[in-house]
Amino acid sequence: MTIKLYDTDSYLTEFEAKVLSCKECEKGFEVILDQTAFFPEEGGQCCDKGSIDGIEVIDVQLSGDSIVHYLKKALEVGKTVKGKIDFKVRFRNMQNHTGEHIICGIAHEKYGYENVGFHLGEDTVTMDLDGPLTKEQIDEIEFLANEAVYKNLEVSACYPPEEELEKIPYRSKSEIQGKVRIVTIDGVDICACCAPHVSRTGEVGIIKIVDFFAHRGGVRITLLCGFDALCDYRQRYAQTLAISNMLSVKQHETADGVKKLLDDMGKLRGEISEKSKALAALYADSIDETKENVILFTTLNRDEMRDIVNRGMKKCKGIVAVLSGNDTDGYGYIFGSENVKLKDFSKELNSALNGRGGGSDTMIQGNLGAKKEEIESFFKKINY
Numbered sequence: 001m002t003i004k005l006y007d008t009d010s011y012l013t014e015f016e017a018k019v020l021s022c023k024e025c026e027k028g029f030e031v032i033l034d035q036t037a038f039f040p041e042e043g044g045q046c047c048d049k050g051s052i053d054g055i056e057v058i059d060v061q062l063s064g065d066s067i068v069h070y071l072k073k074a075l076e077v078g079k080t081v082k083g084k085i086d087f088k089v090r091f092r093n094m095q096n097h098t099g100e101h102i103i104c105g106i107a108h109e110k111y112g113y114e115n116v117g118f119h120l121g122e123d124t125v126t127m128d129l130d131g132p133l134t135k136e137q138i139d140e141i142e143f144l145a146n147e148a149v150y151k152n153l154e155v156s157a158c159y160p161p162e163e164e165l166e167k168i169p170y171r172s173k174s175e176i177q178g179k180v181r182i183v184t185i186d187g188v189d190i191c192a193c194c195a196p197h198v199s200r201t202g203e204v205g206i207i208k209i210v211d212f213f214a215h216r217g218g219v220r221i222t223l224l225c226g227f228d229a230l231c232d233y234r235q236r237y238a239q240t241l242a243i244s245n246m247l248s249v250k251q252h253e254t255a256d257g258v259k260k261l262l263d264d265m266g267k268l269r270g271e272i273s274e275k276s277k278a279l280a281a282l283y284a285d286s287i288d289e290t291k292e293n294v295i296l297f298t299t300l301n302r303d304e305m306r307d308i309v310n311r312g313m314k315k316c317k318g319i320v321a322v323l324s325g326n327d328t329d330g331y332g333y334i335f336g337s338e339n340v341k342l343k344d345f346s347k348e349l350n351s352a353l354n355g356r357g358g359g360s361d362t363m364i365q366g367n368l369g370a371k372k373e374e375i376e377s378f379f380k381k382i383n384y
């Protein structure tokens with residue numbers, strides 16, 4: 001059995017321990033110490049990071065009542081080693097984990113909901129409650145949680161004797177065998193839990209619910225606490241500042257600014273569409289009826305190109321070819337004719353101009369991977 005030093009002191013970052021065993025494994029070496037401050041992956045929470053005798057601890061897992069440290073290098077059995085916890089990672093976990101207790105304690109008190117899921121990963125923290133919540137209820141819980149932070153309440157952990165435990169109205173995700181560790185946040189939460197927490201709620205820092213959605217009849221909440229919330233604020237602030245500068249609007253009015261921009265874009269799209277239609281009509285009107293074949297390079301979309309082709313076919317005896325694009329990206333094409341059988345012609349066209357596409361005898365469409373000059377030259381040579 002490994003003595004869990006984090007059980008009694010969440011703030012312990014350095015410790016000495018004796019190596020009880022060291023076995024080679026797929027990840028490197030499995031090391032069991034007589035005692036450790038490394039919290040293993042447990043209860044949905046990721047494990048601690050750090051080193052033992054300068055060797056990086058890449059994973060920490062529970063195995064029965066032992067804690068297994070995974071290292072890249074071996075440690076000598078019987079040797080006394082020095083463990084170091086990466087406190088930045090640990091404290092971030094302590095902030096988020098304690099924040100989760102506060103949110104769950106409040107939701108339990110107000111709505112009787114139980115916490116039925118928890119995930120504290122390296123990037124995200126989510127928790128599942130077994131009943132639904134509205135946006136207003138979420139906002140209220142978030143407010144009360146932050147109020148609990150500013151009250152700087154004591155967070156304590158203990159193993160009460162069995163007869164005392166029976167009287168404690170504590171929350172628990174599952175039936176626990178053996179001794180039960182009770183974590184109490186004064187007036188906010190009593191919960192069975194094995195993880196490290198901060199000692200006073202003030203250390204949690206701001207608690208921000210950044211997302212929630214209906215999940216298995218309840219709700220899944222995404223949470224950010226303390227430094228995670230600060231980091232998120234910085235990212236969001238940078239985005240808001242950039243949008244505010246680009247649109248020349250106040251930072252708290254960026255959504256209005258973006259809406260105006262989208263409205264303006266919508267209007268412009270409408271205007272462009274009308275002008276393009278008028279341009280397509282002009283192109284169609286300009287087709288010289290005396291010419292056998294007509295080729296037009298435009299900047300129009302497929303619908304407008306098709307409109308020109310449809311109108312042009314009635315005027316022109318040969319092929320009406322309408323293209324749109326440039327020499328770098330290639331050209332989209334729509335060709336039409338009432339007299340030339342285009343199905344066969346499309347094979348010749350695609351093979352000569354690195355093209356793809358096809359259609360009916362009266363209309364073909366596709367793309368050409370050729371330059372304008374090459375297309376014009378091909379067109380001059382056709383004889384229908």
Ligand SMILES: [Zn+2]
Nearest residue numbers: 097183193195
């Ligand atoms: Zn806990």
